[in-house]
Amino acid sequence: MDFGRLTVTFLLLSFATSSLSERLIRMSTEDRGTSSVYSGVPSSRRNTDLLCESWKFSVETNDAGVWYTVPEKCVSFVNNYLNGERYRYDSEVIADYAIEYAKTVNIAGDGKDAWIFDVDETLLSNLPWYATHGFGSEVFDEDSFNKWVDLAEAPALPASLRLYNELQQLGFKIFLLTGRTESQRKSTDKNLLDAEYTNYESLILRATSDEGKPATLYKSEKRQELIDGGYRIHGSSGDQWSDLLGFAIGTRSFKLPNPMYYIL
Secondary structure (H helix, E strand, O other), rough: OOHHHHHHHHHHHHHHHHHHHHHHOOHHHHHHHHHHOOOOOOOOOOOHHHHHHHHHHHHHOOOOOOOOOOOHHHHHHHHHHHOOHHHHHHHHHHHHHHHHHHHHOOOOOOOOOEEEEEEEEEOOOOOHHHHOOOOHOOOHHHHHHHHHHOOOOOEHHHHHHHHHHHHHHOOOOOEEEEEEEEHHHHHHHHHHHOOOOOOOOOEEEEOHHOOOOOOHHHHHHHHHHHHHOOEEEEEEEEEOOOHHHHOOOOOOOEEEEOOOOOOO
């Protein structure tokens, strides 16, 4: 065996592997922005659609962790997704799985079998507002969004309305748990009723004492209050992981797609 040739070959292979790995994992600093949390995408990827599809996958699975805005190069992708058939189809499939599970629940008939829904991007779509604010690529404008909420014009998400109605027919008590504040109760109630979400057991909004709490903590505490009141939370539906994680969680949780924003 020619050990000299073998050594040279090994060194060349090692160098090539190291160089390839470095090219694969290096992320351009221009995509990192000013935040310490990486919210961009590798600039070395040339197929933008595939790149943004992978970014969306990472966001939906919570692999991306905390992120603040949609990467500029993915704005068109998010627009096309939310306004295309894929978003609705994804939502319909999730609703189908939720209904399939709900039908296996033994409803006790004591009025204590509960299902919890988030509101924004779960029951109601704020896409008309986000379409004028870069589909999540702009820093969130709370004042402008609150004015939009006051209009009470957000349309229903069809798949969620179908699930909502099916759950009521099965005998579930429906609770709506939202990060909106008590000052928005009137407009939120009106919007929900106009969108044909009727006969919910309770609409739970942030009270003054809840201000400043992370969404995960706030929603966990409210779920615990329901459990303490004797309710059995069989299912939860939400577009944010903070709708579903924490403590006092439902037996099953169903995450709806939302590539526009992230809430802690």
